[in-house]
Amino acid sequence: MQIEIHAHGFPLSEALRAHVERRFQFAVGRFEDRVQGVIVRLSDLNGPRGGVDKHCQVQLRLRGLPKIVIKDTEADTYVAVDRAADRSGRTLGRNLQRAQRKDFVSCWVEWR
Structure with a gap:
């Protein structure tokens, strides 16, 4: 799984880069076979x-x-990254579950 990290308005430190990679690998890593890539954009709105x-x-x-x-x-x-990673994992799991249920229902209807 490829994780791209972009920072706007501040320099991206190596510590922050490692934190983002670790958090997203943990949050969505179990769905690695379904995820083509992750793009993380960090920005400082007020400077x-x-x-x-x-x-x-x-x-x-x-x-x-x-x-x-x-x-x-x-x-x-770091808190913004943590919360976004947690929400990403939950949302991805929920969407994949829905897609799997939908595939199962359509398969069952066709079989009947």
Whole structure:
């Protein structure tokens, strides 16, 4: 699974890069066979003024399903990444379950 990380408005440190890779590998790694790639965009909306402005946008590209986009904004970049990763894993699992149920129902209807 390929994880792309882009930072806008601040330099991407090696520690932050490692944190993002570790969190997303843990969150969506079990679905690795269905995920083509993960794009993580980090940005600092207010720049040096501070505040709740650390934005994390995640795009999950899937095989055979529409892409999933998750967004989170927090005061700390690491917290935004953690929350976005957790939500990505839950959302991906839920969408794959729905797709599997839909495939099962359509297969059962055709068999009948």
